Amino acid sequence: MPATVLPEPAIEPVWTSQEGSMARDTALNRWPRIVQAMVDDVTFAAKSANEPQRLEAEELTKSLDSIREEIVADAALKPLERDGSSDIQRYNDQLVSLGTVSWLNSPWLFAECYMYRRVQSLFARSKGWKGYDIFKRQKDESLVKSRAAVEELATHFVENVMNARLGGRSSHAEEQKLLFLEMTQIALWGNATDLSLLSSIGVDELGSLQGRNAIEKNRRNVVDDASEAVWSYLAKPTRANRRIDIVLDNAGFELLTDLVYGAYLLESGQADYVVFSVKDFPWFVSDATHSDIDSLLEHLDNSVLFPNRKYIEPLVRRLRCLFEAGSMTFRSHPFWTEAASFHDFETTSPGLFKCLRSSALVIFKGDLNYRKLTMDGLWPHETPFRAALGPLGAGSGIRILALRTNKSDVCVGVEDPVRLESLTRESPKGEWLRDGKHAVISFSDGS
Template structure:
């Protein structure tokens, strides 16, 4: 697949870049997100008293102050120490920049990470609220709304896996395509994005057209290359790492995809990498995985039990036998792009070098992979991910629905022009209706 060979580093997008999603986010989305925190926390604190009430009022005042700073484009303030070492790096970045950072004039990736890290610091420095997840209410309410999609996907997965051993090679390939798209579009509860095939339909190859049609909005699609790599008979290492994105329905699709990779033999062990604390509203933490199982076992939340009563014990068993493990690392909640992983998180980098495949889920992980930079869309994915690309020894797979300003790996300029006609104003990079399945073999 031809791509631009220009290795010149692209400039990162700033919140002052007019016409970008970064520009709109800093002025419109961030104040709304913080107001949502204020409202949800006020409700959570409404029944407390004593020191918890005193601290709650202080945190509410601080959250409102952050919103005021954003709206009025104030300078970014140094973070207050809360016992975690990354505060120093955030503050060095703020204090040493010559230009000076304000909310509406700073690197988007840094400013967004700073926002969530500053909120975390408010809770971390408290006594009664230091383990509180200000986003839990939003996560739970969103998951409740996905009831039908969860029950449908559970049923379809069990049907698909029922006779996996009898499937032909072509059917197995089509199942991989379908299941990878489940993981790709996991942040959309509308399963009409998928081809809705039973194993029998796939086996008879009646569904090839439906699967191909469902791929029309995947603007960089390396699925076949990944399938070829994973089914290579000479591949002895079958450990896979998945760097998770959102909790809720997307986390459920990730667990289903994880089960598929294990049940199909494409993986022998899988480590799920989560955030240490609440991050970017809905990013998955260890407690979100526990909550997921509580919700899935709830008859009130999921009354249609036929498929879930089979699938949920299966998923639990994979955790209990060690086939699925959970990994945490402080690097995930810094403002660093993944270009800095080799230096800032050497152990994590080496861990990934020893993995058969590292799957990065979602938009934030993609932004960090490509340094949140305004590359030409025809730039090769392997080029854009820098130290994790060529000669890194890390097999990288990015599954991302496009919701930001950066997108690479497009075949050629003619395809970019076609996409610009379909979704003018580069909306195909931002509106969540297009996606990428991008692979780098690390060679």
């Protein structure tokens, strides 16, 4: 008998018109600054460009500045110009279905995706700036500034995973579990670029009370923590060729934590191969693209930028080896840069949906993926995660793990009323929803 799929929940997505919301603040304050930074980037890059590119850059900056002025003036959203990609029509169809909407009075998720897609269309329709990553300079600078965290992560992986080979020691089940919890915490908090948040326990401490206490301390700010359930699922004997998919969020240091997490899942025997999903083009400032993976490894190979080579070199060698062997691969798909909620996954991209259904586990990283998973709706916080997933929850057949630090108003899975009351009391203005210091490790087995 086929599993029963839950009906679409009656929850509306958050709008940029909602006073006091993160959506409103983002539209009013952050979007104009982000677009201005784009103008500044193109202006800087044009200084070293050839004459045709410089002339075209002037037009690009005018168009970008026009977008910024529209946001400030709360102009109506207008149809996207065609650039040869099929998703343009889907954006415009969504816009028609919404009726008359403006920058400060529209569904937040749609308007934000629309903004980045409109910017991409400018470059896609250009001659000398096709494929230009308007955010690359910021991504590279962020990685270089994270040198201490990179060195600490490399040390942790080489000593506790590569050298210890804990994954192959079946007699040490408790150590394997604790290492999984630790590595999952690293993947979760990777966008903090500060591993001082983590215990970084040593291999000799994994089975000790000290190791357990350190990991528990790190989990206190995880308001929905399903890591034990995920471990129980992954630790079960399974068929060969088990694939785990990781839908990436940010480039830079967070991307490194994700690659290391994928390598750990392979070393520990929890995955036979790992597939990373990247964006087709520059997206939401720091989201990872195919070229960001290459750039990351090239930066780590640079002994001037990263002079402490003891652990970084063996880490990079291992990552390159896993990519070359096909144990780790990456792919992109237009769906990841569309404005659709993931609730529309099966109807919008049935092929990708079917592919992910065959995965042993799909790990969604970051705030934007979490917003799309939950339809960017202001659910009651005690709503179970699998209920907020709608068609991707019960009966979907997709096993989902969301690793997300809280940076927007939507958050579900806080099913303990005592914990929810405590959070409300400690953060009367809802700071725990946005401060990046609280997080979720949410899991649905799709059954």
